[in-house]
Amino acid sequence: MSPRASATRVDRDRMTMKPELAALITTALEQLVSQGVLAGLPDAGPQIDRPKDPSHGDLSCNIAMVLAKRAGIAPRDLATQIIDTLPDNTLIDRCDIAGPGFINFFVNASHHTAVVRTILESGLAYGKSNCGAGRQVQVEFVSANPTGPLHVGHGRGAAIGDSLSRLLEATGWSVQREFYYNDAGQQINNLALSVQARGQGKDPDHPDWPADGYQGGYIEDVAAAYMAGDSVQAADREITGAADVDDLDAIREFAVACLRREQDQDLQAFQVVFDEYFLESSLYDSGAVEETVTTLQAAGHTFEDQDALWLRTTDFGDDKDRVMRKSEGGYTYFVPDVAYHHSKWQRGYQRVINEQGADHHSTITRVRAGLQGLNVGIPEGWPEYVLHQMVTVMREGAEVKLSKRTGGYVTLRDLIDWVGCDATRYFLVARAPTSQLTFDVDLALARSNENPVYYIQYAHARCVSVLRKAAEIAGDAHVSAGLAYLARLDEPETLSLAVSLGRFPEVVANAAERLEPHDVANYLRELAADFHSFYNAHKVLEGAPETMQARLALVAATRQVIASGLDLLGVSAPDVM
RNA sequence: GCGGAAUUAGCUCAGCUGGAUAGAGCGCCGGUCUACGAAACCGGAGGUCGCAGGUUCGACUCCUGCAUUCCGCGCCA
Numbered sequence: 001m002s003p004r005a006s007a008t009r010v011d012r013d014r015m016t017m018k019p020e021l022a023a024l025i026t027t028a029l030e031q032l033v034s035q036g037v038l039a040g041l042p043d044a045g046p047q048i049d050r051p052k053d054p055s056h057g058d059l060s061c062n063i064a065m066v067l068a069k070r071a072g073i074a075p076r077d078l079a080t081q082i083i084d085t086l087p088d089n090t091l092i093d094r095c096d097i098a099g100p101g102f103i104n105f106f107v108n109a110s111h112h113t114a115v116v117r118t119i120l121e122s123g124l125a126y127g128k129s130n131c132g133a134g135r136q137v138q139v140e141f142v143s144a145n146p147t148g149p150l151h152v153g154h155g156r157g158a159a160i161g162d163s164l165s166r167l168l169e170a171t172g173w174s175v176q177r178e179f180y181y182n183d184a185g186q187q188i189n190n191l192a193l194s195v196q197a198r199g200q201g202k203d204p205d206h207p208d209w210p211a212d213g214y215q216g217g218y219i220e221d222v223a224a225a226y227m228a229g230d231s232v233q234a235a236d237r238e239i240t241g242a243a244d245v246d247d248l249d250a251i252r253e254f255a256v257a258c259l260r261r262e263q264d265q266d267l268q269a270f271q272v273v274f275d276e277y278f279l280e281s282s283l284y285d286s287g288a289v290e291e292t293v294t295t296l297q298a299a300g301h302t303f304e305d306q307d308a309l310w311l312r313t314t315d316f317g318d319d320k321d322r323v324m325r326k327s328e329g330g331y332t333y334f335v336p337d338v339a340y341h342h343s344k345w346q347r348g349y350q351r352v353i354n355e356q357g358a359d360h361h362s363t364i365t366r367v368r369a370g371l372q373g374l375n376v377g378i379p380e381g382w383p384e385y386v387l388h389q390m391v392t393v394m395r396e397g398a399e400v401k402l403s404k405r406t407g408g409y410v411t412l413r414d415l416i417d418w419v420g421c422d423a424t425r426y427f428l429v430a431r432a433p434t435s436q437l438t439f440d441v442d443l444a445l446a447r448s449n450e451n452p453v454y455y456i457q458y459a460h461a462r463c464v465s466v467l468r469k470a471a472e473i474a475g476d477a478h479v480s481a482g483l484a485y486l487a488r489l490d491e492p493e494t495l496s497l498a499v500s501l502g503r504f505p506e507v508v509a510n511a512a513e514r515l516e517p518h519d520v521a522n523y524l525r526e527l528a529a530d531f532h533s534f535y536n537a538h539k540v541l542e543g544a545p546e547t548m549q550a551r552l553a554l555v556a557a558t559r560q561v562i563a564s565g566l567d568l569l570g571v572s573a574p575d576v577m
Numbered sequence: 578g579c580g581g582a583a584u585u586a587g588c589u590c591a592g593c594u595g596g597a598u599a600g601a602g603c604g605c606c607g608g609u610c611u612a613c614g615a616a617a618c619c620g621g622a623g624g625u626c627g628c629a630g631g632u633u634c635g636a637c638u639c640c641u642g643c644a645u646u647c648c649g650c651g652c653c654a
Binding site for chain 1 (some may be wrong): 579580581582583589590591592593594595596597598599600601602603609613614615616617618619634635646647648649650651652653654
């Protein structure tokens with residue numbers, strides 16, 4: 001286990017009752033060692049799980065089965081000895097030995113409900129941790145070419161990348177969000193030629209239409225604006241159309257600005273904000289591309305063949321060598337890619353995560369190989385990658401393949417227009433990145449519990465509604481008063497909700513460590529279900545005042561956790577729906 | 578052909594980095610509102626975790642092979 005992973009584990013466990021139990025078990029094991037029953041302690045601490053089946057207790061431990069062989073004792077016998085040796089404590093009410101040798105622990109109910117106080121006292125800090133310890137991490141995502149509107153795949157990247165960033169921030173990392181902007185290279189020429197052709201009144205059926213031209217309707221809009229002399233204000237530039245159909249440079253600049261502006265607006269509507277847009281063109285301007293080539297040459301990793309310059313990427317695990325400089329003199333895309341990642345390293349990011357579509361997966365080996373070839377001390381597995389699979393869009397039972405704006409692919413803007421920002425973000429982030437995603441537009445619009453976004457948001461709105469009603473009677477006093485009566489929270493549905501609330505810090509830490517934001521989405525679905533069950537089983541605003549106040553505190557804590565969890569996904573937590 | 582990802586209920590998907598009788602939602606069947614928000618809740622039926630081996634106290638999870646699907650595989654980006 002790496003030092004980092006080990007630090008993470010300790011940090012995560014500190015926030016739950018797991019470490020308390022782990023400490024008790026470790027004490028017992030030490031005792032057994034001193035008695036000569038065990039030869040030594042295990043390398044890692046005892047593994048403690050939350051059983052799925054309630055009859056197996058609140059926590060369980062497999063340590064007896066792990067140590068049985070080495071100790072020469074039957075697992076169940078060893079389990080008995082461990083239980084008998086456990087120090088006195090208030091955490092565990094009782095424990096069982098089950099199956100082949102599991103030790104099942106039943107936690108005292110007060111430890112479950114105590115989390116309500118913790119949540120209300122910590123507020124927004126509940127669920128956060130500090131295993132990042134303020135270290136820097138860069139997350140690069142979206143990085144779309146400025147040749148058209150963002151498509152649904154970019155949307156998935158935006159949702160995952162931004163949520164990852166939020167998770168890392170919540171676990172103590174200092175995150176920089178970066179968008180790599182491919183504003184140089186052949187595809188930009190194709191863009192300029194396409195706009196020019198439209199400016200000349202040609203359409204894609206015209207015999208002189210550029211070979212790799214972009215055919216979408218948005219090209220016509222750009223051409224019309226350029227010829228009309230419109231001004232375009234994008235985040236990093238303002239350009240006025242020169243209206244000269246022969247000036248390809250002016251067209252290029254104008255078109256890039258137009259599409260940059262459109263992407264900016266899409267991302268704004270999606271509530272995703274970047275700290276830095278890194279321009280590919282700057283790598284040429286600064287000489288970084290040239291420098292990359294000469295460094296790789298000096299390091300002896302290149303060779304010339306058929307008038308081209310090659311990098312021996314096979315030295316670093318690639319299946320074949322790659323061309324760096326084409327025989328006609330230009331560089332392949334992979335050279336600026338290496339220069340770009342080198343710049344990340346030079347900027348001091350010892351940890352970098354690239355969120356990309358899985359269709360780019362073959363560049364990973366190449367980029368890493370190029371970075372190794374530079375021989376500047378970059379670790380082999382640097383940078384990290386999170387790859388997401390394709391997205392298909394379904395509507396009324398059929399796949400949607402056409403979009404008005406592009407003439408082809410469905411855009412992120414289409415999705416936002418159809419179902420709103422919240423539902424779009426939730427659905428795009430709620431599935432494991434490695435699985436292909438079917439985005440069902442009708443499902444995202446449904447207002448029932450088949451739609452998890454509304455299901456979770458509805459739970460939040462319900463909490464707010466109850467709290468509002470209680471406040472009309474006695475202000476906020478009820479909630480704080482309830483902390484004195486948490487022992488009243490003793491029904492199964494109520495305890496189950498409290499247990500779920502207590503899991504939140506583990507879920508956040510684990511999702512951040514595994515770089516899997518969908519864990520949070522799944523957790524929120526379960527938490528909302530627990531809340532709805534509790535809500536239907538027990539009237540909050542009725543019964544004994546002490547019970548009511550305790551339940552109000554529980555509701556306030558639930559509201560807090562749902563809001564925090566939704567925020568990690570970039571989804572709003574409405575008070576009313 | 579090579580590389581990557583996937584394969585779990587009729588459908589869409591989880592499965593906590595090896596644990597106990599594999600879970601949700603939808604759909605299907607049956608219940609619950611003169612209402613703290615029914616956008617909700619409760620119950621039922623539904624599975625050979627693609628197939629075959631292996632590793633071990635224990636495999637949906639790890640390893641090997643096979644099958645199927647998707648994505649890449651240019652001196653394009």
